[in-house]
Amino acid sequence: MGLAVKNLQAIFERGRIADYLSVYHYVKDGIYALRDGWGFCIECEPMPFAGTNTAKAIESLLTAPRHSDDWYLNIFLYASPYIDELMDEYLKRKEQGKTNINDEVILELFKQRRKYYEEHTKKSFFDEFDFRVRDFKLFISVIIPYKNKKQTATEIDVKIELEDAIKAKNAYFGVLKSEGLAPRIVSPERYIAIMKEILNQEKPTINNYNPHKEIKEQIIYPSTKIKIKENGDLLINGNPLRVFSVKTYPNVINLFQFGEIIGSYIDNMKQIPTTFALAMNVKLVDPVKSKEKFQMKSNFITQQADGNPVAKYIPTLHIRYQNYQLAMKYFEEDGKVLTPTQLTFWVIGDDEHHLEYLAQFVRNHWSQHKFEIAKENDDTSFTVFLSTLPMQMDSYYDKFLHRFEPIFCHNTSNLAPVFGDYKGNGYPLLTFISRRGQIMSFDPFVSDGNYNIAVAAESGKGKSFFTNELITSVLGEGGKVFVIDVGRSYEKLCEQLGGEFIEFDEKKNIVINPFTNIKTNENGEIDSSEFELLVPFIGNMCGMNLMASTEEKDPTKRVLASFIEQACREAFRQKQHDTTINDIYEILQKHPDNRAKDIAQALYPFSIHGRYGKWLNGRDNFQYQKDFVVLELDSLEQKEDLKSLILMLMMFRISQDIFFDFKRRKMFIIDEAWQLLRDNISSAFIEKGFRRFRKHNASAMTVTQTINDYFTNETTKALFNNAEWKIFLGQKNEAIEQAKEEKKLVMHEYFFDLLKTVDTVKGRYSEIMIIGSKGIGIGRLLVDRFTYYLYTTDANDKMKIAQIQNELGCSLSEAIKILVEREHGAKSGTLLEK
Known part of the structure; x- marks a missing residue:
């Protein structure tokens, strides 16, 4: 074990993991005071099928004008095993729902569903392939270095810096919102909660924020133990974690293709089922200085290639020359900006053996996408791991790690881990x-x-x-x-x-009269809005596809619709809610216009004389409770x-x-x-x-x-x-x-x-x-x-439930629970006592 690791381990053993964290205090308006600068953090929804438009939006963040240089941008995609926020809302809404049917069995169904899902955040639903449930979270954070680090900085200097940071936060927020990433500013309570979850590897029960105490001191539990193994793996409270950094990038990639790096859109066997994170750090440097520095290197390589007669016998030199020529084209002709980038992936296994399996899969999976990744060693794994977290990467990590790779902004934007699966559209009905x-x-x-x-x-x-x-x-x-x-x-x-199960047949004396319950206005007449449905309804009986006269565009149909409306109004004035279709038929039959008489003729089957009359004429008696x-x-x-x-x-x-x-x-x-x-x-x-x-x-x-x-x-x-x-x-x-x-x-x-x-x-x-x-x-x-036995139409399964109910005199939900417990070989003594 190297000296650096021993020093790190000594810090952990003294319980000073917080010394490696960067966030000190929350200031205001979403801005934090950090070790090396101002910071802000925005939580977003991962973008399903992220593609060209999303990549362009990210590129605009990388190239936007800045009031200073050497900012650090972090994009952190995290597959969390904790789904209780959504499931709490899911069950809360079900517990509040009240109907006049069997609420007990319905509520039990959703309690069982929550339990079923939560059990499978840590283990697979199936034996054939590893499939678990989790929640992908996306955080985009920025660190803006302090301009005035000296004690001579005035209050005005600090105020200007803070206002500049707020403006930057608002600009980032606007871009992310316009791209549909549903951004929201991360509060100190939220930041502490997510950092607690990651660094303690358990879901925090309390997410309070104490403004009188440094945030970095509110994250690590006293009982938390983090150990660096000799092979570079981390053990966080016994959970094995391995860190990988990208060493070689593909020649060409787009954001949509890169989205499959966290798992196939289609193939069940190409998935990473456990907790993991994919993080990108970008150093936003002065584009002019960056270009000048690159120009110097390009001149040197060009001189070597052109002035050296043996250069043509050195393929690597020729390739470097071609690469620099292409890069200068990006600078000169396309106006691209160089963005030093660090791409890191870490994954947690169920145990050390499982972690080895996952690590092999991850290497192969990234290799299939033309990336070469390497495991971090014992001297760097913990520091690199911390640098992936929101608002962590700063100049201190930068100087120690040297992980940034010069990549042009249009390529960096296609490596941004802003993707995920469709989360749905709102509350969990x-x-x-x-x-x-x-x-x-x-x-x-x-x-x-x-x-x-x-x-x-x-x-x-x-x-x-x-x-x-x-x-x-x-x-x-x-x-x-x-x-x-x-x-x-x-x-x-x-x-x-x-x-209530209602079966219709011709023998039943059911009357459904649209006028019995029709809505009326303050004058006791049929409300105009009712004709939106009443006219198409009666028109359909006549074999006509009609709309209300105010909406009907066809002049001929508009006249026919008006005949129906006039007849309805006249009949309703006479009989109010006792009006029937037969009354409409009789009024239209007496109308002087032959077109109205034709409508009456078409309505004849629905009059008291027609074959369908019994269903429509009389007081509406169709009731359900x-x-x-x-x-x-x-x-x-x-x-x-x-x-x-x-x-x-x-x-x-x-x-x-x-x-x-x-x-x-x-x-x-x-x-x-x-x-x-x-x-x-x-x-x-x-x-x-x-x-x-x-x-x-x-x-x-x-x-x-x-x-x-x-x-x-x-x-x-x-x-x-x-x-x-x-x-x-x-x-x-x-x-x-x-x-x-x-x-x-x-x-x-x-x-x-x-x-x-x-x-x-x-x-x-x-x-x-x-x-x-x-x-x-x-x-x-x-x-x-439980849900299966409630939903199934299998006669044998239904018979099993009925037998338990008859034997024990228990409710439907208890009978199903007993059946499930018997199926699993569990004892049902507690339920039997009921």
Whole structure:
């Protein structure tokens, strides 16, 4: 062990690890006072599929004018095993949700999910390949050296420096925000928390900041032990860590390609499943001085190559000459700036044997991307490790380490570790896990557009589990869910959750009258907004695709729409909420204009004299009480016209209920939509109904088997076009190619290729591609055994649960927990006592 290591080890043993940390105090406005300068730190969201635009934004940070030189920029990407921040929010929202169904089993489901995820931050979900859940965090920090280090510096001097640092912070923040990296200034509490997590290798329970104590003294726990092994590995509280530095860079690389350095976008076997970090330090030097210094070296090399007759026999000299000539071109013609860069990677293993395995994989993986990396030795590993952390790299580390490599700014920007997987869009209504282990949250109600969803899922690709997950998630947060289905797919779930299962057939005396619950204005007349849906509704009965007269662009259709509106208003003035479709029929029949009489004739089947009249005429008596309602149309399978009518009536009736309850979230689901929504229902009715949902905190989701099912007619196109969210589970390659060639789905070529890889591994997970206006991501739905037994439709599994309930007289959630414990061979004595 060298002298330097012995000295370092002596410091650790005295508990003075804090002496190696640089952050002293928080000043104000996001600025910190450091050992060697002013600093600021900005936390960002890693950019999925970062590419050319992101690289240009980073390059603009590297080349932006500065009020001084020799700044240090650090970009730190960290794969954290701690997901409790998101899972705390996830469970908190579920605990607060209240419905009138079986809240107990729903809450237990989400408690089990949290436990399942947290168990697999430290171990793999599967035996076949190592797959764990974590959270990628990105920090971008800058150190600006003090100009006035002498005691003679005045208060005014310091104030000017501080104001300059604040301006620099604001400029960086603006660039990062414009690029969509969602920046937020790191508070001292947040900085202490992340540094505690890394340097103690455990999640801190308290993240207080004491302004009267140096920040560097608030990070290391007294019990923390860091040891440097003779091979250069670190042991942080027993967790083995190895540090690598890049020695050789590829000739050409772009940011998108470099994004795969932290794991393949596709290949399960090319992943780094444990905690790791990738950090880039850049020294922002004076571009003029840098160019002059480089020019001197270039002149020397040129002189050697041109003036030396044996130079042509020395290949390395000729290569250096060519490189310097190219570099001078970057300087002279392209105006590029030289940016000394340090790229470092470190990884933590489960144990020392596992670390060796990871280290070999990391070397091979980087080598495949044309990088050569080398393990840091015992004299430097700890110092290099510290230099990777936010607001740590400064002139002291620089002088000791000599790790900076001169790289031009356009290349450096393509090495910036600002990438990661799609994290989702907001609060965790649902959670998935990306292919590289990123915990994802998805909430369709967080959107600048509407909240609607279009789902395409081939048979056997996980559609039922995904839909069940959405149902329980909305209910779990106190929402309401309505499902229209053919095939009884949700009967068991509805029964288990204590919902309401309503089956339609011709024998039932159900009346759905749109006028019974219609909204009125202060004069007691039909509110004008109601015609947005009422006109398409009645128009559809007449076989016409109509919109309200104020919105209808076709002059002929506008007249027809006005006839319907006039008849509705007249009938409602006479009978108020007792108005029926038959009243509209009679008023139009007596109208002097033949066009109105034609509408009446088309409405005849829905009058009291027609075959469908019994469903529409009379006081509305369709009632449901529960917050989870399944409307089953299976018995109408062979009656297409009646099925379409009932579906439209249900949509209209539910839409009325949705609009009267703004506070609660509502989810309206139409499964097997490709069968139900054929030409029998007008696209205008769908379009207006679905557009209104957002105004009333409601989301409509339709489910088909393939993307192309959404383009069979104008109605299904309206469903697709009025959905902010497109969600695809496994699709056949032919269906994807057809959608691409016919421009049914428009996105970058790469994402079509990625969509072809979306798959379901039976008994393991279902993959889901989520496409929204602000991002695309692929997540995996992994469910614990509790969730599996709640969602499964397997008759044998359901029988096992029922037997336990009958034997022990326990609740559904207790029965499932007992079944899971029996499955795992655990004792269930505690539960049995209950």
